[in-house]
Amino acid sequence: MTTTYAVLSEGLEKHYGDVHALRGLDLAVAEGAVCGVLGPNGAGKSTAVRLLTTLTSPDAGSARVAGHDVVREAAAVRAAIGVTGQSTSIDGELSGRQNLRLFARLLRFRGPAGRTRADELLERFGLTEAADRPARTYSGGMRRRLDLAAGLLTRPQVLFLDEPTTGLDPHSRNQIWEAVRELAGRGTTVLLTTQYLEEADQLADDIVLIDRGRAAHRGTPAELKSLIGGYAEVVVAHESALRAAAAVLDRLTGAEPTLDHEHRTIGVVASDPTLTLPRIVRELDAAGVPVIDASLRPPTLDEAFLRLTGRGDVRAPKEPAA
Incomplete structure (x- = not known):
C-alpha cells in the first residue's frame, strides 16, 4: 500500500545569523492524519511551520505541502493550506459574521459564496447565536473557534494549528479538540504544534519530537511512551x-x-x-x-x-x- 503524504520535507535547514534553527529536519505527514509536532522551546517548531507555510525560505533541503514545492510553488501551497496562529486574527469591533465575510472577500470569494460559507462555519462551530455580536464580547474559547473558522473558509487540504488552545479553560479546549477531530474525520490533514502534551496525546495519530533542529523521535503517542x-x-x-x-x-x-x-x-x-x-x-x-x-x-x-x-x-x- 502506497502512502500519500500531505507534508513531506527532507533535510530542511534554516539559519538566523549564528543560530542554527533547523539542522536537517525530515517530516512525513500522511494525508488525513493529525500530526503533533512537539519539542522544547527553541527546538525549531515555529521555524518549521514558517517554512512549510511559505513565510520564509529554507537555506537547504526541500519540502512539499499538498503536493507543491514550498519554494517554487509557494502560491499553490498558500492556496491549499489554512493557518491558525497563537494569537487570533479577529477584529474585535466587527461581529463574528462580519469577520468571516471580510476574510471571505480577502480570499476572493465571488458573489454570495462568501456569505454562504461564513454562515456554514458559524453554524458548524456553534457561533450562530452570537454571530452578530462584536467579537470583543466573545469568550476566549469563542474567539479561538471563530479564528479556526476563518482558517477553514477555503476548505484547506492542510491545516496548520499553532498552539490552538493556549489560555483556554478545559471546556473551551474540549470544544476545539472536537472541532479538530471532525476536520480530520473529513479528510483534512492537521499539523499541530502545542505545549500541551495531553492535547497531542488526545488528538495526534503520529507525533514528531523535534529537538535541536532535528526530528529526534517519531511515532504514535503509545510508541513514544513505550520507549521509556x-x-x-x-x-x-x-x-x-x-x-x-x-x-x-x-x-x-x-x-x-x-x-x-x-x-x-x-x-x-x-x-x-x-x-x-x-x-x-x-x-x-x-x-x-x-x-x-x-x-x-x-x-x-x-x-x-x-x-x-x-x-x-x-x-x-x-x-x-x-
Missing part, C-alpha cells in the same frame, strides 16, 4: 524508610529514583517490561520497607517528553492545588 517503559511509585510509612525503598527500586530498575520527602514517595522509570507490581512489593517486603501504597503504571506523554529530550527529571504528576 513504565513508572513505579512507592509511598512509605515514614520518611526514614525512603532510602531503603529507593535502594530496592534502584536495584530492580537500574534507574535513579526520585525522592519526595514531603509526601514520602519514591518514583522511578521502569524500562524492564517484565517487571511487575507484585515483584516490587515482594522485594520491598523482603527488605523490611513499610509500604503504604505502590503502583506501576504506563508513563504519561509528559514524562516521555522529558525523558527523551533530557530536559528534566521524569516525575509522577501531582494533583493541582485546590
Whole structure:
C-alpha cells in the first residue's frame, strides 16, 4: 500500500545569523492524519511551520505541502493550506459574521459564496447565536473557534494549528479538540504544534519530537511512551524508610529514583517490561520497607517528553492545588 503524504520535507535547514534553527529536519505527514509536532522551546517548531507555510525560505533541503514545492510553488501551497496562529486574527469591533465575510472577500470569494460559507462555519462551530455580536464580547474559547473558522473558509487540504488552545479553560479546549477531530474525520490533514502534551496525546495519530533542529523521535503517542517503559511509585510509612525503598527500586530498575520527602514517595522509570507490581512489593517486603501504597503504571506523554529530550527529571504528576 502506497502512502500519500500531505507534508513531506527532507533535510530542511534554516539559519538566523549564528543560530542554527533547523539542522536537517525530515517530516512525513500522511494525508488525513493529525500530526503533533512537539519539542522544547527553541527546538525549531515555529521555524518549521514558517517554512512549510511559505513565510520564509529554507537555506537547504526541500519540502512539499499538498503536493507543491514550498519554494517554487509557494502560491499553490498558500492556496491549499489554512493557518491558525497563537494569537487570533479577529477584529474585535466587527461581529463574528462580519469577520468571516471580510476574510471571505480577502480570499476572493465571488458573489454570495462568501456569505454562504461564513454562515456554514458559524453554524458548524456553534457561533450562530452570537454571530452578530462584536467579537470583543466573545469568550476566549469563542474567539479561538471563530479564528479556526476563518482558517477553514477555503476548505484547506492542510491545516496548520499553532498552539490552538493556549489560555483556554478545559471546556473551551474540549470544544476545539472536537472541532479538530471532525476536520480530520473529513479528510483534512492537521499539523499541530502545542505545549500541551495531553492535547497531542488526545488528538495526534503520529507525533514528531523535534529537538535541536532535528526530528529526534517519531511515532504514535503509545510508541513514544513505550520507549521509556513504565513508572513505579512507592509511598512509605515514614520518611526514614525512603532510602531503603529507593535502594530496592534502584536495584530492580537500574534507574535513579526520585525522592519526595514531603509526601514520602519514591518514583522511578521502569524500562524492564517484565517487571511487575507484585515483584516490587515482594522485594520491598523482603527488605523490611513499610509500604503504604505502590503502583506501576504506563508513563504519561509528559514524562516521555522529558525523558527523551533530557530536559528534566521524569516525575509522577501531582494533583493541582485546590
